Amino acid sequence: MRNAARTKMIALVSLLAAIVVIYTIISGGRFVSPKNIRNILQSTVVVSLLTIGAGTLMIAGYIDLSLGGIGSMCAMLTAYLLKVDVPWPVAVLAGLAMGGIWGAFNAVLVNELRFQPFIATLATASITLGFASIISGGKQIDIFEPALKVIGGGRLFDFIPYSLIISLFALLVYGVMLKNTKFGRSVYLIGGNPDASRLAGLRPKRVSYLLFINAGCLAALAGILLAGRLQTANTVGISSSQFSGITAAVLGGISFGGGVGGMGGALIGILILSCFNNGMTVVDVSPYWQTIASGLLLLFALMVDFISTKNTRKFIGKGGSAK
Amino acid sequence: MKKLLRSSNTALLAVTVAILLVFYAFNPNFLSLENIRNIMNSMSFVGVLTVGMTMLLICGEVDLSSGAIACFGGVVAALLINSGVPWVIGLILTILFGAICGLISALMINRLGFMNFIATLGLMSVFQGAVALITQNKNIQIPVPDFWVIGSTTLFGLIPLPFVIMILLMVLYGLILSSTNFGRSIYMCGGNRYAARLCGINPKRVSSILYINNGALCALAGAILAARMHTASPVAGNNGALDAITAAVLGGVSFLGGTGGMVGCFIGIFLLNAFDAGLTAIGFPSYWQLVARGCLLVLALCLDFVSSQARRRALEQA
Numbered sequence: 001m002r003n004a005a006r007t008k009m010i011a012l013v014s015l016l017a018a019i020v021v022i023y024t025i026i027s028g029g030r031f032v033s034p035k036n037i038r039n040i041l042q043s044t045v046v047v048s049l050l051t052i053g054a055g056t057l058m059i060a061g062y063i064d065l066s067l068g069g070i071g072s073m074c075a076m077l078t079a080y081l082l083k084v085d086v087p088w089p090v091a092v093l094a095g096l097a098m099g100g101i102w103g104a105f106n107a108v109l110v111n112e113l114r115f116q117p118f119i120a121t122l123a124t125a126s127i128t129l130g131f132a133s134i135i136s137g138g139k140q141i142d143i144f145e146p147a148l149k150v151i152g153g154g155r156l157f158d159f160i161p162y163s164l165i166i167s168l169f170a171l172l173v174y175g176v177m178l179k180n181t182k183f184g185r186s187v188y189l190i191g192g193n194p195d196a197s198r199l200a201g202l203r204p205k206r207v208s209y210l211l212f213i214n215a216g217c218l219a220a221l222a223g224i225l226l227a228g229r230l231q232t233a234n235t236v237g238i239s240s241s242q243f244s245g246i247t248a249a250v251l252g253g254i255s256f257g258g259g260v261g262g263m264g265g266a267l268i269g270i271l272i273l274s275c276f277n278n279g280m281t282v283v284d285v286s287p288y289w290q291t292i293a294s295g296l297l298l299l300f301a302l303m304v305d306f307i308s309t310k311n312t313r314k315f316i317g318k319g320g321s322a323k
Numbered sequence: 324m325k326k327l328l329r330s331s332n333t334a335l336l337a338v339t340v341a342i343l344l345v346f347y348a349f350n351p352n353f354l355s356l357e358n359i360r361n362i363m364n365s366m367s368f369v370g371v372l373t374v375g376m377t378m379l380l381i382c383g384e385v386d387l388s389s390g391a392i393a394c395f396g397g398v399v400a401a402l403l404i405n406s407g408v409p410w411v412i413g414l415i416l417t418i419l420f421g422a423i424c425g426l427i428s429a430l431m432i433n434r435l436g437f438m439n440f441i442a443t444l445g446l447m448s449v450f451q452g453a454v455a456l457i458t459q460n461k462n463i464q465i466p467v468p469d470f471w472v473i474g475s476t477t478l479f480g481l482i483p484l485p486f487v488i489m490i491l492l493m494v495l496y497g498l499i500l501s502s503t504n505f506g507r508s509i510y511m512c513g514g515n516r517y518a519a520r521l522c523g524i525n526p527k528r529v530s531s532i533l534y535i536n537n538g539a540l541c542a543l544a545g546a547i548l549a550a551r552m553h554t555a556s557p558v559a560g561n562n563g564a565l566d567a568i569t570a571a572v573l574g575g576v577s578f579l580g581g582t583g584g585m586v587g588c589f590i591g592i593f594l595l596n597a598f599d600a601g602l603t604a605i606g607f608p609s610y611w612q613l614v615a616r617g618c619l620l621v622l623a624l625c626l627d628f629v630s631s632q633a634r635r636r637a638l639e640q641a
Contacts (some may be wrong), residue, residue, distance in 0.1 A: 063440075085475075113625060115624045116579065119572060119620070123617040123618075123624070125617070126569075126613050127617030127618060130611060130612070130617065139375050140606055158471075191462075235610070246444070247445075256438045257438075288459075289452065290452070291455060293452070295447065295449035295451075296449060301436070302431075302445070
């Protein structure tokens with residue numbers, strides 16, 4: 001099992017390396033110029049935060065399709081509060097809290113009313129995206145608050161974006177939490193076998209509430225950071241990055257069945273996705289190809305998953321017959 | 324069981340009528356002939372997608388690429404017909420093209436064992452990108468009036484032909500579901516795949532047929548839409564998959580498979596589109612439709628939850 005995971009990790013890292021090398025050669029070095037590396041890193045921020053939220057939920061066997069909608073709606077709320085002269089820390093906190101509330105809403109639908117996560121969060125996605133437009137009357141709201149501009153788009157030593165530090169820090173914290181804490185292990189257990197985990201004394205319902213709320217807050221953070229950088233909140237917000245988060249998680253080895261994967265893999269998944277898309281622009285491929293490529297990447301990730309679990313299946317099969 | 328199913332459809336129908344009356348009370352124009360024709364027109368596109376989606380959902384499968392296939396279908400039809408292919412042959416080729424798109428999903432899901440949800444999500448991206456690439460994100464005009472006929476004919480001055488096509492498809496697939504061996508095997512695969520296999524049904528074959536069928540229906544829907552608009556648009560119907568799922572679930576098709584039928588499916592589509600039209604009729608901005616759609620979906624699932632609880636209690640008492 002561990003062996004299969006390692007094989008897969010090696011495959012992913014080599015894929016990332018191959019992408020970097022190929023783009024560097026085609027672009028004549030422009031791909032690895034400091035400015036472009038910064039662009040790539042900047043573009044990982046929103047996806048990273050969405051991937052953490054979606055990834056932890058997927059490890060526990062859930063899925064959340066509403067993160068894009070929640071992020072857009074919360075960013076819009078923050079922008080609106082700033083417009084009516086609420087102090088920026090309050091506005092940001094209100095945005096994050098609203099993300100938590102939508103997450104809790106999802107958790108209630110899934111846990112109390114036993115909706116399928118897929119379809120429950122689909123409904124939430126629609127509602128939140130609608131609210132994003134309702135708050136602003138269907139227009140965008142410009143943000144003039146300098147603090148948000150600094151957090152969203154400012155750079156440490158004029159090179160490392162603050163928002164990147166936030167997202168990398170979050171990846172690290174969640175990675176450690178998943179691997180080294182009781183709570184983290186319970187997430188894997190619940191994803192692997194919810195019934196067994198309940199019998200073992202864990203509380204799947206509580207964990208699922210926490211994960212949904214957490215994903216909602218992270219999505220809100222992603223939305224607010226992007227709005228801060230662009231100095232405007234618009235009605236579609238981060239909803240187009242929604243599936244990128246899921247794609248990055250799957251690319252990085254987090255399975256849809258739950259119970260496997262981690263933040264290290266997720267980071268590689270995010271980098272593959274971001275490098276791939278950025279490289280397309282650098283070597284001047286039509287942006288339409290990006291859409292095709294992101295789909296192909298996802299299918300490629302599934303293929304890798306298929307091959308690596310095939311080996312595991314064979315291995316388990318042999319072990320079984322030996323007994 | 325049959326009675327319960329029928330009663331849930333009746334409840335849904337009652338809700339629909341109540342909603343219609345509320346909209347009518349606010350704005351009498353809501354039930355004008357013109358507006359009813361608009362609702363029929365807007366139903367017919369999503370309706371055909373929902374027929375295919377309903378079949379898949381009953382079998383416990385889902386296809387997120389169906390809107391993208393429909394869009395692709397419209398573009399393919401436009402390209403074929405503009406290049407001089409007679410429109411009937413162009414339409415048939417388009418449907419075949421859709422079937423091939425469905426076949427790709429079927430192979431990935433049933434041969435390679437990909438999760439249906441994520442595989443079709445990937446394909447959705449591929450198809451959308453391919454459409455953007457082919458059309459360079461521009462509309463393609465179809466200056467062939469013969470082809471417009473399937474999209475813009477109106478029967479008896481009221482009923483649009485696309486609506487009639489949708490109804491015919493619903494009747495056809497309703498009969499397949501209720502009165503053929505294949506139809507019953509779809510319910511069995513959705514209800515309990517393992518048991519279905521033990522009964523000698525090949526669930527992979529059933530699921531593959533349904534994916535291919537869904538692809539063909541989607542491409543047909545896209546071609547009809549293009550005929551109605553006289554144009555193939557690179558974005559038309561991109562949300563089709565989610566709309567179709569919403570409509571099907573509204574109509575009582577469970578996301579877990581094994582339940583639902585074409586009558587509920589029809590009511591679901593009607594409710595969805597009537598609600599959109601109604602909100603516009605009483606003067607709400609269009610983005611309220613998004614909120615309303617989400618709320619309708621939650622409401623439908625709540626009804627489903629309540630009725631399944633009641634069913635379980637009835638079973639326990641028996």
